[in-house]
Amino acid sequence: MAETADLAGAAHLVLVDGVSYLDPAPAVFEAMLEGWTKQQRARFLKWDGTIKPRLSLVRRFAEFSNLYPWQWQPAEFEAFMDHLQSRTPTFTVSSGRNYQNHLRMFCEYITDPRYGWMAVCQQRFGEVPVQILHEWNTVTHVSAYEGDPRRRPLTYDEIQALFDAADGRVEQIRKRGRKGALTAMRDSALLKAYYAYGLRRRENVGLDLADLRRNPKAAQYKRYGALFIRWGKSSKGSPPKRRTVFTVPEMDWIVDVIDHYLTEVRPRFGVGTHPAIWVTERSGRLSRRSANEAFEAAREAADLPEELDLHCLRHSYITHLVEFDYPERFVQDQAGHGYASTTAIYTGVSDEYRNRLLHTKLGQRFPGIWEDPK
Incomplete structure (x- = not known):
């Protein structure tokens, strides 16, 4: 067995030497969670988005099984997953995979000899923790996309209906003589920016005025030729990834939208020198929750399906760039994806586009014979 090392989260660095606990089992369990927290913090993982949910899941599983980690067996985990599926109709395959991965990582931590938990458990309880998740009791990964199949790119008509509804809310509020017209104008521009640049929630609400960029190759767009994204999706403890998203000709209507918002709408919020592009009535930065709302x-105003959410605008953008015949690498860079396979997950090209592509290929294959119908 490998010797215990002075790693972040090692048992001998968490448990107090020479202390005899009145109830050692819960004390050791809490020490395990504390050690796992330190191990993850050492890897610069985020507390709210990563570490906290993982700890909560481990506690939840321990409470369900009524056992401590050194007593866990595969049967307890299988019963836990069955319980989740039977009690939660909306429990998805992707959620189940996340739960499995998190519990597997915790088991890997406490069964790694370098952290010393196996020796501690053997000495104190006469039992050692084991890995309880294996390929025969976890979800087999056979599909690149495991999300809700109802989540999809919007059609061009649905995009137009959504934007018309957002604009219509402004007039409705004005006619009723109620407050909120200014907020509705902001929200209309906000939603259009999400689609026109294919942004994630945080990326858009995190934009500052200083992130507006000129594109020398498209001087006609002035300071709206590109957006510098500073709050891209991070991974494996890395800081937020940065990229530049260019304004494409098919979406250049967004130039007038943002210019009107910045010159006519935003100043009326009275935000002064606040750096954010998207601001609130209280002169603060707009939240992701407000963007969702x-x-x-x-x-709702456009009477679109309830399963569609804000992220569908990003799906729509990526899909429509493909239909505009932009190269795969360009679409990937615009979206900020590390791998082309990720971009492919977001793509749901229309039948019209595929038929147009098919006609083009048939015309190339049979010149002078096949005529592309207009």
Whole structure:
């Protein structure tokens, strides 16, 4: 067995030497969780988005099984997953995979000899923790996309209906003589920016005025030729990834939208020198929750399916770039994806585009014979 090392989260660095606990089992369990927390913090993983949910899941599983980690067996885990599926109709395959991965990582941590937990458990309880998740009791990964199949790119008509509804809310509020017209104008521009640049929630609400960029190759767009994204999706403890998203000709209507918002709407919020592009009535930065609510209000007004959410605008952008015949690498870079396979997951090209592509290929294959119908 490998010797215990002075790694972040090692048992001998968490447990107090020479202390005899009145109830050692819960004390050791809490020490395990504390050690796992330190091990993850050492890897620069985020507390709210990563570490905290993982700890909560381990506690939840321990409570369900009524056993401590050194007593766990595969049967307890299988019963736990069955319980989740039977009690939660909306429990998805992707959620189940996340739960399995998190519990597997915890078991890997406490069964790694370098951290010393196996020796501690053997000495104190006469039992050692084991890995309880294996390929025969976990979800087999056979599909690149495991999300809700109802989540999809919007059609061009649905995009137009959504934007018309967002604009319509402004007039409705004005006619009723109620407050909120200014907020509705902001929300309309906000939703259009999500689609026109294919942004994630945080990326858009995190934009500052200083992130507006000129594109020397498209001087006609002035300072709206590109957006510098500073809050891209991070991974494996890395800081947020950065990229530049260019304004494409098919979406250049967004130039007038953002210019009107910045010159006519935003100043009326009275934000002074606040750096954010998207601001609130209280002169603060707009939250991701408020962005979600803006989409939901417009979706309801447009009578679109409830399963569509704000992220569908990003799906739509990527799909439509493909239909505009942009190269795969360009679409990947615009979206900020590390791998082309990720971009492919987002793509749902229309039948019209595929038929157009098919006709083009047939015309190339049979010149002078096949005529592309207009």
